Amino acid sequence: MLTKNDLQELLDYQAQSPILSVYLNTNPTGGTIEDHKLQLRSMLKDIDAPKDIEIIKTYLDHEYDWRSWCSIAIFSNADENFFQAYPLAVDVRNRARLHHCPYVKPLAALFDAHSGYGVVLIDKQQARFFSFHLGELQAEARFSGEDVQRQKHGGGSQVTGRSRGVEGIAETPDGDTQRNMQEAANVAAKFLKTNNVRRVLIGGTTENVSAFQEMLPKSWQSLIVGSFAMSMNAAYGEIQEKALEIGAETEKHREEKLLQTIITEAAKGRNGLTRFGEILSAIKEGRVQTLVMKDGYKKDGYRCQGCGYITVQKLDKCPFCAGEFEHISDAAELAVRNVLQAGGSVKVVEDEKNTLDEYGGIVALLRY
Structure with a gap:
């Protein structure tokens, strides 16, 4: 992996x-x-x-x-x-x-789009948890709670390392369901945190999904990106396919929203840039938080052999160290590397609406 x-x-x-x-x-x-x-x-x-x-x-x-x-x-x-x-x-x-x-530009795009997905399947008694990284199953777990069809005395929920004990819930079938959901939510929060999940999908009936969401801690509720109908006994391949499908659609919406944010910030002269030359200068200063470019974007440039500064202008000497420049066929690839090494993120987008074409194919959101 x-x-x-x-x-x-x-x-x-x-x-x-x-x-x-x-x-x-x-x-x-x-x-x-x-x-x-x-x-x-x-x-x-x-x-x-x-x-x-x-x-x-x-x-x-x-x-x-x-x-x-x-x-x-x-x-x-x-x-x-x-x-x-x-x-x-x-x-x-x-x-x-x-x-x-x-x-590494394609790998950076994959990490941004397909890493950190968590899936929870939920019903009134059980829950299944999955963590996906780049479309591959990273971890899974299962929770089994009280049987809601009949009242059980002296029994308990079944999950490794946990014990029953949700206070304030009545001993009734509806109470069993609520208790199961709450315990499943507690287990889910630990599973998602352990596996560094940053996007959550929930599968089940509309009623169960809604009830479960409300019982998750608010910090995890904010990371829910979608829900879907799915049987508790669904095969792993079916779950994986659905997660990738919804994840791709969600990512497309996130990209469109991010592009509009950057363009608006740039128009207001704040934390957005839409010109490659200015973006390269901001990368040199470590100010780029997120670099967004159209898939296939490539542009010639020049790199200082002394300090590594990248520019689209043909200069005699580097303005930072007076070093000599060499021509490079893909300045965007080096820009990607520099942003990632500085702790920023990179998005390579399909841009089906051609929003980026008006700005040369590349934009950036700044830290400051």
Whole structure:
């Protein structure tokens, strides 16, 4: 499973020779294994890295499990004996880059869109909890409470490490339901916190979902992004598919809202920027909180070989250290790396409404 530490290692890796980064969609719904290999050959035909290409092909032929994953990200630098492969449970767009550092922009987008999801299935007696990271199941648990069909005396709810004891609730079938919901909410809060969940989906009947939401601590209520109808006995694959579906739709709405916030802030001369040159200066100063760009955005630029300052202007000397500049083919990729290393976030969006086109394809929300 690809983790934040893995992403950080890729950000920290400084190659002395070019490294080949490959993102390949291998979803069986998109074609056969041979179809995907043909796509790979097409991507790599104009890339001059024969040793790395051979290493990647060998890995895919003999080690990669084509039927278990939706896509894969691979990074290879044969000259420095560096190779990392990360199978993914979510789709990526096919692309390949040969550069002096790993091409991490697609991974940054995946982390922003698909990490930190928690799912709770709830009914009057039971609850199931799931944590998803990049579409992959990270953890799961189950809670079983009082049988609400008949009154039980001397029994208790069943969940590891917990005991019954919700005070102030009557010993009636309705009381059992309320007590079960409250205990399930308590267990859910601990599960979600332990697994670093930041977006919550709840499945069940409308009545049960509504009752459960009210019993969650307000801090978790604010992180609920959607609900859906789902049987308590639903298969894992069905739950995963629904979580990805609702998550994608929710993310689209969040992106649209964020874009409007940045554009409004920029128009008022406050904490929004819509010009790439100004954005690069803000990145240099560590002021960018969130960088948002259209998928496929790429722009030439120049990087100071002394302090690493990036600009779209061709300057003789760096204004910060008087160093020499070198031309770079993708200044946006280096901007992404710098924002992530400074603790900011990056969103790579489809932008179906073409909102970003008016602003050159990239905008930024500032910390100050």
